[in-house]
Amino acid sequence: MLRFLGQRLLLMIPTVVVPLVLVFLLLRLAPGDPAAQILGDQASPSEIAALRSEMGLDLPLPVQFVLWAKNIVTLKLGTSFFFKQPVIDLLPQYALVTLQIALAALFLAVALGSILGVVAAINKDGVLDRGLVGVAVLGISLPEFWLALLLIFLFAVTLRWFPVSGYVPPADGLLASAATIALPALALGIRQSALITRMMRSSMLDVLGEPYIVTARAQGLPEAMVIGRYAVRTAAIPVVTVAGLSASYLLSGAVSIELIFSLPGLGKLLIDAVARRDYPVVEGAVLLIALMLAALNLIIDVVYALLDPRVRMG
Amino acid sequence: MNFISKCAAGLFVSAFAMTTAHTDQAQAADLRIVVPQLPSALDPTITTLGTNWLVASNACEGLTGLDDNWQPQPMLADSWSYDEKALTLTFKLRSGIKFHSGAAMTSDDVVASLKRYRESAGTGAVLKSLTSDISAEGPDTVVVKLTGPTGIIPGLLTLTPAVIMSKAALAGKSATQAVETIDCTGPYKVTEFQADRQAVLSRFADYKPRAEATSGSAGAKRAPADRMIFMPQAEPSVRRDNVLTGAADIATTLPFDFYADLKSNAAVQPVVINDNQSLTAVFNTKKGPMANVAMRRAVYSALEMDSIMLAAEGDQAFYVIDPSWVPDRKSIWYTKAGADGFGTPKKDLVKKLLAEAGYKGEPLRWLTSKDFYQGHYLPALTAQQQLEEYGIKIDLQVMPAATYIQTRSDADKFDVFSSFLPTYVDPVVIPYLNATYPGFWNDPKKEELVKKLATTSDQKARVEIWSDIQKLIYDQMPYIKFGTEASFYVARKGVGNLQTSPANTQVFYNVVPVAK
Numbered sequence: 004m005l006r007f008l009g010q011r012l013l014l015m016i017p018t019v020v021v022p023l024v025l026v027f028l029l030l031r032l033a034p035g036d037p038a039a040q041i042l043g044d045q046a047s048p049s050e051i052a053a054l055r056s057e058m059g060l061d062l063p064l065p066v067q068f069v070l071w072a073k074n075i076v077t078l079k080l081g082t083s084f085f086f087k088q089p090v091i092d093l094l095p096q097y098a099l100v101t102l103q104i105a106l107a108a109l110f111l112a113v114a115l116g117s118i119l120g121v122v123a124a125i126n127k128d129g130v131l132d133r134g135l136v137g138v139a140v141l142g143i144s145l146p147e148f149w150l151a152l153l154l155i156f157l158f159a160v161t162l163r164w165f166p167v168s169g170y171v172p173p174a175d176g177l178l179a180s181a182a183t184i185a186l187p188a189l190a191l192g193i194r195q196s197a198l199i200t201r202m203m204r205s206s207m208l209d210v211l212g213e214p215y216i217v218t219a220r221a222q223g224l225p226e227a228m229v230i231g232r233y234a235v236r237t238a239a240i241p242v243v244t245v246a247g248l249s250a251s252y253l254l255s256g257a258v259s260i261e262l263i264f265s266l267p268g269l270g271k272l273l274i275d276a277v278a279r280r281d282y283p284v285v286e287g288a289v290l291l292i293a294l295m296l297a298a299l300n301l302i303i304d305v306v307y308a309l310l311d312p313r314v315r316m317g
Numbered sequence: 318m319n320f321i322s323k324c325a326a327g328l329f330v331s332a333f334a335m336t337t338a339h340t341d342q343a344q345a346a347d348l349r350i351v352v353p354q355l356p357s358a359l360d361p362t363i364t365t366l367g368t369n370w371l372v373a374s375n376a377c378e379g380l381t382g383l384d385d386n387w388q389p390q391p392m393l394a395d396s397w398s399y400d401e402k403a404l405t406l407t408f409k410l411r412s413g414i415k416f417h418s419g420a421a422m423t424s425d426d427v428v429a430s431l432k433r434y435r436e437s438a439g440t441g442a443v444l445k446s447l448t449s450d451i452s453a454e455g456p457d458t459v460v461v462k463l464t465g466p467t468g469i470i471p472g473l474l475t476l477t478p479a480v481i482m483s484k485a486a487l488a489g490k491s492a493t494q495a496v497e498t499i500d501c502t503g504p505y506k507v508t509e510f511q512a513d514r515q516a517v518l519s520r521f522a523d524y525k526p527r528a529e530a531t532s533g534s535a536g537a538k539r540a541p542a543d544r545m546i547f548m549p550q551a552e553p554s555v556r557r558d559n560v561l562t563g564a565a566d567i568a569t570t571l572p573f574d575f576y577a578d579l580k581s582n583a584a585v586q587p588v589v590i591n592d593n594q595s596l597t598a599v600f601n602t603k604k605g606p607m608a609n610v611a612m613r614r615a616v617y618s619a620l621e622m623d624s625i626m627l628a629a630e631g632d633q634a635f636y637v638i639d640p641s642w643v644p645d646r647k648s649i650w651y652t653k654a655g656a657d658g659f660g661t662p663k664k665d666l667v668k669k670l671l672a673e674a675g676y677k678g679e680p681l682r683w684l685t686s687k688d689f690y691q692g693h694y695l696p697a698l699t700a701q702q703q704l705e706e707y708g709i710k711i712d713l714q715v716m717p718a719a720t721y722i723q724t725r726s727d728a729d730k731f732d733v734f735s736s737f738l739p740t741y742v743d744p745v746v747i748p749y750l751n752a753t754y755p756g757f758w759n760d761p762k763k764e765e766l767v768k769k770l771a772t773t774s775d776q777k778a779r780v781e782i783w784s785d786i787q788k789l790i791y792d793q794m795p796y797i798k799f800g801t802e803a804s805f806y807v808a809r810k811g812v813g814n815l816q817t818s819p820a821n822t823q824v825f826y827n828v829v830p831v832a833k
Contacts, residue, residue: 085357
């Protein structure tokens with residue numbers, strides 16, 4: 004197990020380093036000048052050039068790369084060109100918002116998706132099954148931003164149950180905070196729950212045909228026990244993979260949802276930073292997301308290895 | 318009670334509590350304003366981007382303030398005067414003015430602020446070119462030494478980057494290094510700022526309003542709201558929904574598609590700001606086919622401006638086909654000089670001009686971006702269709718804002734780019750007139766006229782000079798104007814004293830919130 008863990012940890016290094024190097028190069032090779040963005044369109048070329056020099060952007064690319072690599076290794080992520088704050092202080096504020104929404108959406112997706120998947124499977128080819136499968140296909144097909152706007156119209160504008168947009172941190176009141184993340188989590192969770200519903204249904208149908216389930220039923224065990232204790236446990240294993248993928252997606256920042264609900268999360272921070280060419284923030288955010296995804300993948304690998312020893316054997 | 322019943326009851330209580338909490342938020346006598354974006358830093362001097370001046374416009378003041386007719390009026394200055402040769406401008410400061418930190422304002426603070434502004438980009442550089450020194454003469458007098466006679470400095474000092482901050486707050490900060498806390502003198506004080514979340518401005522108890530009647534950002538500032546809360550929201554429909562639900566009092570910068578629905582809704586009041594800005598296109602006068610004046614005239618003569626503006630705005634109520642390069646009709650700089658027959662295509666003339674330019678059908682690279690708003694892209698698209706009827710080919714290049722800004726700075730990479738131009742306090746600061754501005758219009762007659770405009774102190778004579786500059790623009794066509802667009806925002810019913818002047822679209826300190 005330790006050897007397996009060591010291999011996986013070594014694999015994390017390229018997973019984190021390769022995207023970082025690519026982002027460094029792409030940002031500097033893409034058109035768009037941070038100095039021009041900061042000064043605005045009334046600044047003259049000489050004023051822009053002076054600021055570029057002050058920011059070290061006029062240094063040769065290899066020199067910039069060496070300085071950048073040194074800072075990354077020592078976790079000195081620099082200061083945001085626009086916020087004028089150290090990136091290391093800025094990132095946690097945004098990451099916590101994304102984490103809060105991702106966890107709420109993931110909980111919703113797994114709970115709803117698993118239940119609906121099981122219900123559809125045990126009613127195979129019935130009206131309920133066809134209805135749930137139809138809803139799941141619709142859920143997968145709906146663009147999140149559109150669903151978000153529908154949810155705002157229904158729950159915020161018409162029913163007035165939740166605020167239209169904005170974010171209240173948990174420290175300012177748990178209920179108010181929950182109210183601000185409810186609709187974003189719903190908009191994100193519905194699509195992911197549709198994916199999990201389909202996976203759970205398919206997995207359950209496979210398991211329900213297994214001889215041990217037939218045996219359990221033949222022995223006269225109550226149906227609830229057959230489904231709950233034997234079938235669901237086995238069928239849930241592939242769902243872990245889908246849930247892991249969903250978590251990766253949600254943690255990397257659901258940009259459109261964060262933009263629509265005006266949530267100061269990682270996705271919004273990243274997209275704004277790319278538009279403004281705020282290099283330190285983009286690089287810091289990518290580093291954080293890469294680390295989170297690598298850690299998540301490691302956890303999934305370890306859970307798999309624990310559940311199924313064949314994975315450890317390679 | 319079983320588990321499911323407990324969960325249902327819990328959910329019901331939570332939903333009720335959330336709803337109540339949400340309703341309570343909207344009850345305070347605050348003014349909640351939803352804007353497309355918040356500035357990333359508060360300091361207005363470090364950037365020429367107007368969107369980044371929002372908070373400072375409401376918390377800070379300059380020596381002068383802009384009234385609704387675009388005229389500079391005294392603000393922190395009590396008065397100003399020129400010496401006989403018009404080479405020294407002396408400002409007398411108001412007494413008893415306090416900064417938000419509690420310190421009293423003196424001439425040292427004014428000198429520190431203006432010297433820093435002088436080193437900043439854009440209009441700061443204009444001030445630098447017109448002044449040789451700024452110094453204090455006693456605690457309430459500031460003396461500005463001029464490089465020559467000029468009438469534009471009081472106007473320049475109305476601009477937000479020229480606001481006065483305390484010397485202590487500016488210590489050690491160059492014009493490109495942001496001040497963390499803006500220590501200003503305005504009627505509201507920044508009490509909370511979280512970029513991307515909200516900016517909270519609370520009424521400043523020690524504010525000393527002027528006695529004159531309010532006009533734009535000049536005269537008395539009443540600060541009727543306890544607090545002003547700016548909240549960012551990029552999506553226009555969600556900004557609107559915040560007002561519809563009462564979660565916000567004002568939502569700014571909305572598309573005209575929303576106007577009819579909002580007009581028929583009794584709970585809200587849409588507000589149109591006419592003569593807001595010109596939609597324009599700027600030609601590359603340095604290199605390529607548009608360096609030829611005949612080609613520029615051909616493009617202008619081929620365009621039918623009404624269709625272009627209709628495509629951009631969607632309704633004739635929200636634009637005017639007007640040639641003035643200073644779009645607000647209330648400005649003294651507004652003029653129709655040199656623009657006979659504006660907006661109507663002249664088919665025969667186009668053919669003649671194209672032949673004169675030797676145009677062989679090479680595509681013209683037209684840069685535009687959808688990141689700003691549709692007012693950039695849609696006019697370009699409509700103009701492309703109109704020009705193709707004359708065989709003028711347009712290679713419409715739609716790109717992200719950052720790419721657009723960089724590409725247009727390279728004369729080898731474009732022929733035309735989409736742009737817009739608001740009214741400026743003085744034509745000298747119109748960026749298009751600068752020969753280093755993309756488009757690179759460097760005409761000796763223009764340079765001479767702009768210099769004359771900057772160095773003439775008689776306002777009547779200056780208006781004539783500006784009129785001559787506009788005539789030159791309509792002759793040389795370094796840029797073209799399609800029309801003047803309005804803008805609109807929405808407020809809750811009951812919100813009072815709403816601004817309708819394009820001179821002060823970012824100013825909210827006189828707006829009266831819905832009563833508690």
